[in-house]
Structure formats: structure tokens, C-alpha cells
Amino acid sequence: MTAGAKSSVQISGSIRKRLLLQLLGTAAILASVLIVAVLGFVRDVAEESHDRILSASATSILDSVTVTAGSLSVDIPYAALSMLGNISDDRVFYSVTSGGTLLTGYEDLPDVSPPLSADGQQGQPAFPTVFQTLDYKGDSVRMATASRRLSLNGIPKVIAVNVAQTRDGQALILTRLTRSSMALGAGFFLLASLLSVWSAQSTIRPLATLTQAISRRGPKDLRPVARPVPSEMAPLVTSLNTFIERLSASLSRSEDFIAEAAHRVRTPLATVRTQAEITLRRVEREDNRTSLREMIRAIDESSRAAGQLLDHAMVTFRIDSLEQAEFDLSNLAEELVERLRPMAELRDISLVFDGHPPCLMRGDPILIQNAVRNILDNAIKYSPSDRQVWVSVTTEAGTECVSVHDQAGGFGDTDTRSLTERFVRGDNVQGTVGSGLGLTIAREVVEAHGGEIRIINTDTGDGACVTLCFPSL
Amino acid sequence: MRHALLPLTLTLIALFSTAAQAFEIEDHRWFGPKDGDVLRVISTTDTTILTPLIEVFLHDNPGVGLDYVVASSGDVMKALSEEGRQYDVALSSAMDLQVKLANDGFTRAHQSAATDLLPEWGEWRGHVFAFSQEPASIVVSAKALHADEVPHTRQALISLLRDQPDRFRGRIGTYDVAQSGLGYLFATQDARTAETYWRLMELMGGLGVELYCCSGDMIESVAEGRILVAYNVLGSYARARTDLAEHIVVIDPEDYTHLMMRSAVILKDGENADMAGRFVDHLIRAAWSTPRPQEYPFSDLSSDFTLQSDAQRPINLDPGLLVYLDRAKHKRFLEEWQNAVRQK
Structure with a gap:
């Protein structure tokens, strides 16, 4: 039943999967942005600190340039170059130029001293330090150029100090930091993924609990959904409740209709039957008597069907609000047997009762009596004369069971499970009045009490045994 | 220009x-x-x-x-x-x-x-x-100097030379820093470390210091008694000459010894x-x-x-060592050194 329902639903993707993918995608994008941002930041910081130390070195050399006896002299401080060695083992190059002419240092190091006319810092003799990245002696170097104006024998000159250092150490630091920021990004992504899974899961949860609550319901449970749901699901639940209400109203209308119809039919039928019997006594002709007997039999059949429809309507009604009384199943069955014994004896059928009180259980005694009566009715009705029907009540493994065992020829080859469907009758009942509702009623009562119904043909093949089992008290 | x-x-x-x-x-x-x-x-x-x-x-x-x-x-x-x-x-x-x-x-x-x-x-x-x-050591003649006189610091060496100039005149030696790269390295590191170095050089210059190309020659000169004191000699070479062990005393100065x-x-x-x-x-x-x-x-x-x-x-292996190899710096240092040593 459920499998059939599922296959008829058209699936268009999964909300959870879509949500998860979107969240993971977002996390991946954010993680990449984080890595790129951190890397950029780190690169800037590394470059800036390198620039700063190059600038300090160049400035300290520039400070050592003096005019002694009318000529320029450079006395490079030891620290100017050794400070560069403190941060890394990188190669160091420098040059000091005056007006573009080399004073000392590496002569092929590019000189970027500003022109004499260039603007200094607010009239100061020093020019801003210039940084650049270039290739020198086969390596990429970062170079700082510090420069200032100096008056040599009254002639202004631009003194420039270029200090360059290879960037292996910086590259090493960057590699390490790149690895760290990759790990950071990966960690971020992992954490975000876990949160995404959790978030997708919890978003779906109300939907899942609602589904579970609805699918757990019994077939007759048509109450509206009362559990609180998130506001997004309110329209769905409202529609569902409206639908249930309509369905339930329509169902009860039709049950009412059937009960009313059965009742309306049964009463006039009784009158018709009485009249027919009176007429039968008066009529002498054998033809007419046979017709009348046929009529009476048909009336009985209709009346019985109407009775069972009424029973069914009553059962349906009572199941909706199941009474929970304590009673003894054995007493109930015995009472029923005694009540039906006269009717059975009319047909030369003997009822044998075998009960072992106490067989206490909880439920609606009227419903259970109705169920057992329908079974017993069937057994009596389908049995030929001079046969026996055994009714026994036993306690087995936490259940109280009442069995009706007859010699009415069994159910033939009919699937015993389908017998409890409405209006399904055994294979071999042609010629006997019956509606096929008896077993249905019995099954509905048993299921409403959480018990089970077992229908088996006896081994000898001349009868059947129907057992109704209910949980013990 | x-x-x-x-x-x-x-x-x-x-x-x-x-x-x-x-x-x-x-x-x-x-x-x-x-x-x-x-x-x-x-x-x-x-x-x-x-x-x-x-x-x-x-x-x-x-x-x-x-x-x-x-x-x-x-x-x-x-x-x-x-x-x-x-x-x-x-x-x-x-x-x-x-x-x-x-x-x-x-x-x-x-x-x-x-x-x-x-x-x-x-x-x-x-x-x-x-x-x-290897240390930059002082090597003195074991025969000529009494055990009490052996200088263990530069200050002690300065005092010794100053107190008896005639005894040591022309009988002291050190590296010619213009000629020897190692001598230049030792000299520049000394000059970086303490002012004592210039006083010592001026004193040695005044006493007619003999200039050597190499540690080996200085060690042999001391052993033969041609000079009494050699300053900034490779201690490792001096100690390796076990054949001369009786004639020389190798001192690693206690104020500081460059390695x-x-x-x-x-x-x-x-x-x-x-x-x-x-x-x-x-x-x-x-x-x-x-x-x-x-x-x-x-x-x-x-x-x-x-x-x-x-x-x-x-002595640290770092780019600071490049400073004294700078042409201008080299020239300036040699001029200063020669002024100190060749002052006669």
C-alpha cells in the first residue's frame, strides 16, 4: 500500500541535498576568499617589513656620507648590512652614487637616484625612499633607494644609496604562511561543512516529524494535525487539515447514509416477511408455496445484509472512540453461545463451548461481542445440519483468544487474508445468504484493539477455524 | 667628479x-x-x-x-x-x-x-x-718573556710594551693587513670590537712593528727569537707546531678572542x-x-x-662582513691603519 503510494509520487530533487550543496558552495567560496585575503595581507606585511629594513639600511648608509676636505666620503656602518643578515640568509647588494656616478659598491646595480630638480619632502634635502623589485645577478631582488641633496663645494649634488636584497627568505616565509593559510581555509571549510550538514538536517526535521506523525496514524484516524509546525509549513498543514476535514465529513456522511438506508430497508422488510409467511400458510398450491419460500429467503438475505451494514456502521462509529472496559472474554463468549443456541438448534447444529475463565482483557465488550457473533453467525449459517460448531476461549502467550471451529466445508482456495476485505466471500458459499461483511467487521474490531485475526482451513478439509486474539490485561 | x-x-x-x-x-x-x-x-x-x-x-x-x-x-x-x-x-x-x-x-x-x-x-x-x-691569538717567546710577564689581555700587552719600549723596539710583529686577507679580517673585527685595538696599533707602530704575510712566518720568527711578541696569530697554527712548543707561548686574550x-x-x-x-x-x-x-x-x-x-x-657569517670589503671602507680603514702603524 505504502510502496504503491511512494512510487506514484514524482520526485524532483531533494530540499536537503539542494540546501546542503548551496551551503557547501557558499562555504567553499568563503574559504577561498579567506585564503586569498590572508595571502594578500601576508604578502603585503612581508613585503612591507622587508621594505622597512631595506630602507633602514639605506638610510643608515646615506647618513654615513660626509663631505671631508671638499670630497665625498662614505663610511658604511657595519650594522647597515649585518641587519639585513639578521632576517634571512639573502644576498645583499648596494651602491652609493653621487649625481649618478658610482662612489662605491656594486657598479652594475641600477641607480634610480632622482634628478636634482625633483621635489624633496617639503623642502627637506632628503627625497622619499623608493622601492622596486627587479632582476639582478640572476635573482629577483627588492631594492630600496634613499637619496638626498648635498652641497659639494657649493655645487648641489644628489647622493643616492641603493640597497638590494634577494627575496629567498621572503619566499620561504610566504611558502610557510601560504601553507598555514591553506590549512586555515581548509579548517574553515570543514567546520562550515559540518555546520551545513547540521543546518540542512535541522531545517528538514519538522517536515520529517510531520511526515512521521501522519504516516503513523491508523487508517481511521482522520483528526486534524494539531502539533505545532514552523510558520513556513503552516499553509501546507492548514490545507492538509481542511482536506482531512472534508474527507472525514464525506466519510461520515456516507456511513450515516448507509446506516440510515439499512435501517429504512430492514423495517419494511420485516413487515414484508411476516406478510409473506402468513400468505404461505394460506396458499395451497405447491408452485405458489415454492415462490413464497424463495421470496422469504431473499427477504432474509436482504435483511441480514442490512443488519450487517448497520453492524459495520456501528463498529466504525464505536472504533472512533474506543471504550476501554475490563471484562472476561470467556464469559462474553459463553453468554453469546447461549443466546445463539436456540437459533442453531433450529438448524440441527449443536454449539459446544469450552471456556476457562478468567480471561480478562480491556476493550469495548459490545464491539467484541459483535465481532464474535458475526463469526459464529457465519459458522452456523454455512454449516449443514447435524454438524457441530466449537467455540473455545484460551489464553496463549499474553493474548486472550476466542476460536470458532466449524464443519462448514472451509473457505476453499480463497486467500484467507482477502476474506476480511469488504464484500469478499469464500469460494463455496453460493446458495447461502451472506453479505461478506462479517469477517470485515471482525477484523476491524480486532485491529482496533491491537489484536490479530487468524483464519485457517482445518486439516481434515471439512471446516475452518477463525481465531480472534486480543492482548491480555 | x-x-x-x-x-x-x-x-x-x-x-x-x-x-x-x-x-x-x-x-x-x-x-x-x-x-x-x-x-x-x-x-x-x-x-x-x-x-x-x-x-x-x-x-x-x-x-x-x-x-x-x-x-x-x-x-x-x-x-x-x-x-x-x-x-x-x-x-x-x-x-x-x-x-x-x-x-x-x-x-x-x-x-x-x-x-x-x-x-x-x-x-x-x-x-x-x-x-x-680558530682563535686570533697572541704568541710570545717562551725564552725571552718571564712567565709573570706573559700578557693575558690586550691591556696587559699595551702596558708591557709601554713600560719597556726599548726591549721590544723592532721585536714585535703582526699581520700586514694590506697584504693578508685574514689579517684584514682580524683587524677590522678588532676595530669593531674595542678602541684598544687602535691604541695597540699606534703603540706597535711607534715601536717599529714588523709586518708579516702569514701566521706561519710570525710563529717561526717568535720561535727563533727574532721577535718577542706576535699579535693576531692563528692560534691553531701555533698550537699545531708541536716542534716549537718549547719556544713559544700561545695566548688567547681573556678580554676577547675572535674566532x-x-x-x-x-x-x-x-x-x-x-x-x-x-x-x-x-x-x-x-x-x-x-x-x-x-x-x-x-x-x-x-x-x-x-x-x-x-x-x-x-665572527658571524653574515652580510655585515661585506662592509669592510667595500672599496671606500677598505681604503679608509687601510689609511687609518697605516697612519697608526707607519708613524715614525
């Missing part, structure tokens, strides 16, 4: 006066077979000192010939950076020149299990590898980089593994030194 630069250029020419000629080879020796693989080594280290190490290396690498050339540190630099001579390995006591070779791109990087033995300060950017630590690291570089233009790497590894292993092998010629500082460790000043 031209006229300003002219004197500078002239001085430079004077400084590297041998520039026009080829570099000067002091010693040349061939080890091992002549027909196999050849490893060409240019070095400032006397052949006899390294011979045991080289022989063990050749024993471990049969079929390899080793061409060993000895030159002064300045000449080693010249041969490699100016004349473009092809060598596989350069060994030098002039740390500044070794750093400059590496800084200016004449060397190649090397990494191996052996280089992992080196402490961080024992190498520079995977190009320069130290294989000894020079003899270092090796693998040259970029060398033809046998693989073998060069193995030779450098051999030197590093000899120097830095414990216990040191018997053939290691230099003293083990940890056991031989009676010196307070805070008096030891290892």
Missing part, C-alpha cells in the same frame, strides 16, 4: 697592485692518480695541514685525483672573481671573502646529510660551510660539482661530528680551550 675619483682609483690600483699579473700560487700539489676524476681545490690553508684529511678522502674515493693550490686569500678571491679560474672548491680563512663570493653569485648551494650537522651559525645560505673555528671559521664554498664554474659536494661533506663531517676523527688538524675548541666562553667572539 673625475678629479675626485682619481685618487680613489689610484689607491685601488695600489691596493690590488698585483691585479695586472696573474694570481700568485704559493704551493701546488697533486694528490692521487693523475688519470682519473680530478677535483680542483684552491685554498689558503697550508698543504701540510690538510694533507691527512685529503688522504682519507682519496682513500674513500679511489680513482680521484686532487689538485691542491695554495694562495693568499686575496689571490684566491682574485683568481675566482677577476680571472675566472676554474676550481671546484675554494677553502679560505677569510670569511668575508667567502661570503662575498657567495653573495656575488660565484658559488652553488649544497645540501646533504653532512650539512645538517652544521649549526645555524656555521653556514651561510647553504653556500658557505665552516669546517673549523675565525675556516670555510668551504663549492664554485659554480667547477666541472666536478658532485665530487666537490662529497669533498665539502668530508670536511664538514670531520669538523662537526663527535668525536672528531684523528686526521682533523684543527683543535677541538670545546676541549682545548681554557678560555671563558664569554671572551670568545665568533
Whole structure:
């Protein structure tokens, strides 16, 4: 039943999967942005600190340039170059130029001293330090150029100090930091993924609990959904409740209709039957008597069907609000047997009762009596004369069971499970009045009490045994 | 500008006066077979000192010939950076020149299990590898100086010279820093460390100091009694001359003693980089593994030194060493030094 329902639903993707993918995608994008941002930041910081130390070195050399006896002299401080060695083992190059002419240092190091006319810092003799990245002696170097104006024998000159250092150490630091920021990004992504899974899961949860609550319901449970749901699901639940209400109203209308119809039919039928019997006594002709007997039999059949429809309507009604009384199943069955014994004896059928009180259980005694009566009715009705029907009540493994065992020829080859469907009758009942509702009623009562119904043909093949089992008290 | 630069250029020419000629080879020796693989080594280290190490290396690498050339540190630099001579390995006591070779791109990087033995300060950017630590010592004549008179600090030496100028006139010696790269390294480090150095140089200059090219000559002069005191001598060489042990006293000054690291570089233009790497590894292993092998010629500082460790000043392998190689700085320092020493 459920499998059939599922296959008829058209699936268009999964909300959870879509949500998860979107969240993971977002996390991946954010993680990449984080890595790129951190890397950029780190690169800037590394470059800036390198620039700063190059600038300090160049400035300290520039400070050592003096005019002694009318000529320029450079006395490079030891620290100017050794400070560069403190941060890394990188190669160091420098040059000091005056007006573009080399004073000392590496002569092929590019000189970027500003022109004499260039603007200094607010009239100061020093020019801003210039940084650049270039290739020198086969390596990429970062170079700082510090420069200032100096008056040599009254002639202004631009003194420039270029200090360059290879960037292996910086590259090493960057590699390490790149690895760290990759790990950071990966960690971020992992954490975000876990949160995404959790978030997708919890978003779906109300939907899942609602589904579970609805699918757990019994077939007759048509109450509206009362559990609180998130506001997004309110329209769905409202529609569902409206639908249930309509369905339930329509169902009860039709049950009412059937009960009313059965009742309306049964009463006039009784009158018709009485009249027919009176007429039968008066009529002498054998033809007419046979017709009348046929009529009476048909009336009985209709009346019985109407009775069972009424029973069914009553059962349906009572199941909706199941009474929970304590009673003894054995007493109930015995009472029923005694009540039906006269009717059975009319047909030369003997009822044998075998009960072992106490067989206490909880439920609606009227419903259970109705169920057992329908079974017993069937057994009596389908049995030929001079046969026996055994009714026994036993306690087995936490259940109280009442069995009706007859010699009415069994159910033939009919699937015993389908017998409890409405209006399904055994294979071999042609010629006997019956509606096929008896077993249905019995099954509905048993299921409403959480018990089970077992229908088996006896081994000898001349009868059947129907057992109704209910949980013990 | 031209006229300003002219004197500078002239001085430079004077400084590297041998520039026009080829570099000067002091010693040349061939080890091992002549027909196999050849490893060409240019070095400032006397052949006899390294011979045991080289022989063990050749024993471990049969079929390899080793061409060993000895030159002064300045000449080693010249041969490699100016004349473009092809060598596989350069060994030098002039740390500044070794750093400059590496800084200016004449060397190649090397990494191996052996280089992992080196402490961080024992190498520079995977190009320069130290294989000894040797002190700049004072060597005095054991015969001429009484045990009480032996100076243990520079201050004591200054007092000794000042108190008895006639006794020491013309009988003291030190490196000619214009000629010796190692002498220049020691002098510049001394000048960086303390003002005492200039006072000592002025005093020694006033007493007619003898200038030497090398530690070996100074040690022999002291042993023979031609001079009584030699300042800034390689302590390792002096201690190695066990034959002269009775004639000389080797002092590691207690105020401060500079430690020079003899270092090796693998040259970029060398033809046998693989073998060069193995030779450098051999030197590093000899120097830095414990216990040191018997053939290691230099003293083990940890056991031989009676010196307070805070008096030891290892010279750092870093770009700071390039400063005194700056032409202007070099010129200025030499002028200052010569003013101090040649003041007669």
C-alpha cells in the first residue's frame, strides 16, 4: 500500500541535498576568499617589513656620507648590512652614487637616484625612499633607494644609496604562511561543512516529524494535525487539515447514509416477511408455496445484509472512540453461545463451548461481542445440519483468544487474508445468504484493539477455524 | 667628479697592485692518480695541514685525483672573481671573502646529510660551510718573556710594551693587513670590537712593528727569537707546531678572542660539482661530528680551550662582513691603519 503510494509520487530533487550543496558552495567560496585575503595581507606585511629594513639600511648608509676636505666620503656602518643578515640568509647588494656616478659598491646595480630638480619632502634635502623589485645577478631582488641633496663645494649634488636584497627568505616565509593559510581555509571549510550538514538536517526535521506523525496514524484516524509546525509549513498543514476535514465529513456522511438506508430497508422488510409467511400458510398450491419460500429467503438475505451494514456502521462509529472496559472474554463468549443456541438448534447444529475463565482483557465488550457473533453467525449459517460448531476461549502467550471451529466445508482456495476485505466471500458459499461483511467487521474490531485475526482451513478439509486474539490485561 | 675619483682609483690600483699579473700560487700539489676524476681545490690553508684529511678522502674515493693550490686569500678571491679560474672548491680563512663570493653569485648551494650537522651559525645560505673555528691569538717567546710577564689581555700587552719600549723596539710583529686577507679580517673585527685595538696599533707602530704575510712566518720568527711578541696569530697554527712548543707561548686574550671559521664554498664554474659536494661533506663531517676523527688538524675548541666562553667572539657569517670589503671602507680603514702603524 505504502510502496504503491511512494512510487506514484514524482520526485524532483531533494530540499536537503539542494540546501546542503548551496551551503557547501557558499562555504567553499568563503574559504577561498579567506585564503586569498590572508595571502594578500601576508604578502603585503612581508613585503612591507622587508621594505622597512631595506630602507633602514639605506638610510643608515646615506647618513654615513660626509663631505671631508671638499670630497665625498662614505663610511658604511657595519650594522647597515649585518641587519639585513639578521632576517634571512639573502644576498645583499648596494651602491652609493653621487649625481649618478658610482662612489662605491656594486657598479652594475641600477641607480634610480632622482634628478636634482625633483621635489624633496617639503623642502627637506632628503627625497622619499623608493622601492622596486627587479632582476639582478640572476635573482629577483627588492631594492630600496634613499637619496638626498648635498652641497659639494657649493655645487648641489644628489647622493643616492641603493640597497638590494634577494627575496629567498621572503619566499620561504610566504611558502610557510601560504601553507598555514591553506590549512586555515581548509579548517574553515570543514567546520562550515559540518555546520551545513547540521543546518540542512535541522531545517528538514519538522517536515520529517510531520511526515512521521501522519504516516503513523491508523487508517481511521482522520483528526486534524494539531502539533505545532514552523510558520513556513503552516499553509501546507492548514490545507492538509481542511482536506482531512472534508474527507472525514464525506466519510461520515456516507456511513450515516448507509446506516440510515439499512435501517429504512430492514423495517419494511420485516413487515414484508411476516406478510409473506402468513400468505404461505394460506396458499395451497405447491408452485405458489415454492415462490413464497424463495421470496422469504431473499427477504432474509436482504435483511441480514442490512443488519450487517448497520453492524459495520456501528463498529466504525464505536472504533472512533474506543471504550476501554475490563471484562472476561470467556464469559462474553459463553453468554453469546447461549443466546445463539436456540437459533442453531433450529438448524440441527449443536454449539459446544469450552471456556476457562478468567480471561480478562480491556476493550469495548459490545464491539467484541459483535465481532464474535458475526463469526459464529457465519459458522452456523454455512454449516449443514447435524454438524457441530466449537467455540473455545484460551489464553496463549499474553493474548486472550476466542476460536470458532466449524464443519462448514472451509473457505476453499480463497486467500484467507482477502476474506476480511469488504464484500469478499469464500469460494463455496453460493446458495447461502451472506453479505461478506462479517469477517470485515471482525477484523476491524480486532485491529482496533491491537489484536490479530487468524483464519485457517482445518486439516481434515471439512471446516475452518477463525481465531480472534486480543492482548491480555 | 673625475678629479675626485682619481685618487680613489689610484689607491685601488695600489691596493690590488698585483691585479695586472696573474694570481700568485704559493704551493701546488697533486694528490692521487693523475688519470682519473680530478677535483680542483684552491685554498689558503697550508698543504701540510690538510694533507691527512685529503688522504682519507682519496682513500674513500679511489680513482680521484686532487689538485691542491695554495694562495693568499686575496689571490684566491682574485683568481675566482677577476680571472675566472676554474676550481671546484675554494677553502679560505677569510670569511668575508667567502661570503662575498657567495653573495656575488660565484658559488652553488649544497645540501646533504653532512650539512645538517652544521649549526645555524656555521653556514651561510647553504653556500658557505665552516669546517673549523680558530682563535686570533697572541704568541710570545717562551725564552725571552718571564712567565709573570706573559700578557693575558690586550691591556696587559699595551702596558708591557709601554713600560719597556726599548726591549721590544723592532721585536714585535703582526699581520700586514694590506697584504693578508685574514689579517684584514682580524683587524677590522678588532676595530669593531674595542678602541684598544687602535691604541695597540699606534703603540706597535711607534715601536717599529714588523709586518708579516702569514701566521706561519710570525710563529717561526717568535720561535727563533727574532721577535718577542706576535699579535693576531692563528692560534691553531701555533698550537699545531708541536716542534716549537718549547719556544713559544700561545695566548688567547681573556678580554676577547675572535674566532675565525675556516670555510668551504663549492664554485659554480667547477666541472666536478658532485665530487666537490662529497669533498665539502668530508670536511664538514670531520669538523662537526663527535668525536672528531684523528686526521682533523684543527683543535677541538670545546676541549682545548681554557678560555671563558664569554671572551670568545665568533665572527658571524653574515652580510655585515661585506662592509669592510667595500672599496671606500677598505681604503679608509687601510689609511687609518697605516697612519697608526707607519708613524715614525
